[in-house]
Amino acid sequence: MNKALLLCCSFLLWAAQLVAAPANVNFVSEHGVPFELVFDGRPLTRTISREVYIDRVQPGFHWAEFRIPAGRGFVKYRTRVFLDAGYESNYILIARRGFAPVLRKVSAVPIRYNRGPRRNDDRQGRYDDRDGRYDERDDRRDDDRRPDYDNHLNQDEDRNGRYEDRSGYNRRNSLMSSAEVDDLIQAVDAKSFDSGKLAIAKDALSQADIRAEDLKRLLRRFDFESQRLELAKYASSHVADPQNFYQVYELFNFDSNIKELQQYSAQARPNDDYRPGGYDDRSRTVMTPAEVDGLLRAAGSKSFDKDKLAILQDGLARTSIRTEDLKRMLRAFSFEDQRLELAKYAYSHVIDPQNFPQVYALFNFNSNVDALRDYINQQPRR
Known part of the structure; x- marks a missing residue:
């Protein structure tokens, strides 16, 4: 009886060790873009880093928040990652010009336990923690631990077939x-x-x-x-065609919800400071007349000009537009103040700026025409 009980306890302890197998994760930025990392609400980086290694983490879902320097401030990007027990997951932070930051999983390899203990005094910026060993790296050593990211990024899918490479990284996953x-x-x-x-x-x-x-x-x-x-807020970073995200606004009746979603979506997009040199027109597609029709239908479903403005701005955020189609959008407003606001916002998205003066005819008040003209004169010459 005692032997059977001992054998049963041994089996349970062995099973518990399997279940409790730790996970490791490595975050590295593409092209060495600096970042700060907050993992599960805990700041891990003392200074700006380009790679962070986390050892012995509880398997399952975790939150990772990256703060990327942009102009005089930071762009914040928060996402959830899943760590498999007994595996070391490798993620690459992609922060490319003209696109929102994306965290992409490139591999997950079994943890090798015969590497011996890690030293904390051999390089600057590394530190350990009893609840999980956090290793902040600023150099590019330990190449034997990291996969060849360039090779992985040129593959169509990883071992699970989930991740697809698309030039520009418009999508993270399948x-x-x-x-x-x-x-x-x-x-x-x-x-x-x-x-x-x-x-x-x-x-x-x-x-x-x-x-x-x-x-x-x-x-x-x-x-x-x-x-x-x-x-909708959670899915905004998972939409494969973000230029069409404006369509979801039709499903909201409360102005407060529309405003909150619009602000969240705007914060999730790179801003002018984050993209050196301002907007990159080459990264945008030009809206077709049919797409303009769809955007106008979405805006027309709202009764108030401020809600229409939020939808139209969101629809234009990732696209370019012709002056003729912009004039159609401006006619959707009942009041000139919102019309002026959209005209200012859309100026940098117009592909034929030589025709932009046509929009002045849509304003009845000379003060609005002067305000728009002054705004255009202050913008970089296109």
Whole structure:
């Protein structure tokens, strides 16, 4: 009896060790872009770094927040990562001009336990912690630990087939097909409460991207706008066609929710300070007349000019536009103050600035015409 009990306890201890197998993770930036890292709410970097290694972490989901220097401040990018037990996950932070920051998983390899203890006094900036060994690196050594990132980024998919490389990194993960979205909607509908629906939707989007039109289908499954807003904010960084994200505004009735989502979406995009040299027109696509029609329908669903302005600005944020189509947008406003605001915002997005003076005819008050002209004269010559 004692031998059987001892054998059972030994088995349970062995199983517990398997379950509790730690995970390691390595974050490195593309082209050595500096960053600060907050992991699960805890600041890990004492100074700006280009690579951070975290040893012996609890497996599962964790939050990683990166602060990237931009102009006089920082661009904040927060995302969730999943760490497999017994594996070392390697992530690369991509912060390219004209695109929002993206954290991309490039590999996950079994942890090798025969490497011996790590020394903390052999290089500057490294430090340990009993709850998890945090290793901040500023150099490029230990090449045997890190995969060849260039080779991984040129592959179409990793060992799980999840991650797809697209020049410019517009997407992080695989794109959900219509059938997969149908399956997700079916799983969401099986839950009675919005909180349960939200958990399922977030979990599905944590490792996948989704089209704006499919996101709209998913958001319609929620009964309350509060949960719908939370999912829309979470999904904003997972939309494969961010230029169409404005479409989700049609699903919100409360002005406060529209404003909050618009502000969140704007903060998630790189701003002028973050992109040296200002906007890069080459990274934008020109809106077609059909796309302008869709944007105007979304704006037209709102009763107030301020809500229309939020939708139109969001639709223009990642695209360029012709002056003729901009004039159509400006006519959607009832009051000239919002019309003036959009005209100023859209000027840097117009591909034919020589025709921009045509918009002056849409203003009845000379003060607005003068204000717009003064604004244009203050902008860099195009």
